[in-house]
Amino acid sequence: MPKSPESPWLTIVGIGEDGLDGLSSSARAALEEATLIMGAPRHLTLLPALKAETLSWPVPFEEGVQMLLSRRGNPTVMLASGDPFWFGAGVSITRHLDRREWTAYPAPSTFALAAARLGWPLQDMECHGLHAAPLTRLRPSLVPGRRAILLLRDGPAVGELADWLTEQGFGASTLHVLEALGGPRERIRLCTAERLGLADIAHPVAVGLSVAGEGRTLPRSSGISDDWFDHDGQIAKRPARALTLSALAPRPGETLWDIGAGSGSVAIEWLLAHPSTAAIAFEADPERAARARANALSLGADRLTVIEGRAPEILTGRTRPDAIFIGGGLSQSLLEALFALPGGSTRLVANAVTLESEALLARWHADKGGDLLRIELAQAAPLGTRRGWRAAYPLVQWCVAL
Known part of the structure; x- marks a missing residue:
């Protein structure tokens, strides 16, 4: 890789629908001095005639990144929508560069403009960039009375949003359809999801969402009801899952391995704990792997990575x-492999329901320490004309630091 230049050669300029009118003097100077300006065709049309060569950003996006990096050392401007570092393209470039190589001049973000138009306190809003993300990412946010600001791909995506909200039981939600905010084409219209009635929604578009309806609300606590997940019986049941998540203790930015993932319930709840968490589910059965992917998508945890294969x-x-959570496939060889893998401190939680697996965990606990917990649960069930306790299989859980 060429040596990094000592001064910035790349200027990232956030541009709004008002074109140069909203730019700082420093951003204007960068445009005047550049030899190349790269941006989306819509952004380039907002510029006056300049001496720099202009180049439309290609599809796929990554090709444009490589084209831009090949300009290293030459005065270059990259145009981005609004604030390049809030659901923007800024980090896609700067992660490849030394901090001395670039500078940035953000414009007001669409989120800021939307909050200003609607009078909503931005610090209390959920903000989602859904240009390339599935609408199901909103599922944990569907709580009556809550509000969110959404960036959408185009006009038809607003119709898709309305249909999806209605399917989820939130058709009464109010949609503030915000088009071309900050420019001469700005337009704001109001409707409900179940009665959209707008056929000419222009790009770029955002939606201010006020959630209302009788749809089901996804709890934020560990141990959500089993019926949130599609499964074939291979699932950590709700009480055991709550105890498992408590032992795993997810923290922001951390990654989990869910080995023998089954329906993916533990990994999905790990991801729901915080938006910065990551998880990899390992599952040997292709049908169960597909089911885990589908569950993750439907519950707004589509960032789950599912890998088909048998551990270790x-x-x-x-x-x-x-x-690491071992929910299936517990064996001597798997534990040996996990302890032998390189890495820093790791919290391991393993659940066992068979006598053989319980004995295995007892031996490893005697050797490695940690906490060994026996969980016995019973649920009220009909017993003739009365009720009695129906016991579940006892669960043994081992928690240890590797």
Whole structure:
């Protein structure tokens, strides 16, 4: 890689629908001095005639990144929408560069403009960039009375949003459809999801969402009801899952391995704990792997990575993450492999329901320490004309630091 220049050669300029009118003097100077300006065609049309060559950003996006990096050392401007570092393209470039190589001049973000138009306190809003993300990412946010600001791909995506909200039981939600904010084409219209009635929604578009309706609300606590998940019986049941998540103790930015993931319930709840968490689910059965992916998508945890394969073979060459859960496939060889893998401190939680697996955990607990917990649960069930306790299989849980 060429040596990094000592002064910035790349200027990232956030531009709004008002074009140059909203730019600072420093951003204007960068445009005047550049030899190349790269941006989306819509952004380039907002510029007056300049001496710099202009180049439309290609599709796929990553090709444009490489084209821009090939300009290293030459005065270049990259145009981005609003604030390049809030659901913007800024970090896609700067992660490849030394901090001395670039500078940035943000414009007001669409989120800021939307909050200003609607009078909503931005610090209390959920803000989502859904240009390339599934609408299901909103599922944990669907709580009556809550509000969110959404950036959408185009006009038809507003119709897709309205249909999806209605399917989820939130058709009464109010949509503030915000088009071309900050420019001469700005327009704001109001409707409900179940009665959209707008056929000419222009790009760029955002939606201010006020959630209302009788749809089901996804709890934020660990141990959500089993019926949120599609499964074939291979699932950590709600009480045991709550105890498992408590032992795994998810923290922002951490990564989990869910080995023998089944329906993916533990990994999905790990992801729901915080938007910065990550998880990899390892599952040998292709049908269960597909089911885990579908569950993750429907519950707004589409960032779950599902890898088909059998542990410990599938773990070869990997570095241990922050936490590991063994929900299926517990064996002597798997534990040996996990303890042998490189990596820093890792929290391991393993659940066992068979006598053989329980004995295995008892031996490893005697050797490695940690906490060994026996969980016995019973649920009220009909017993003739009365009720009695129906006991579940006892669960033994081992928690240890690797």
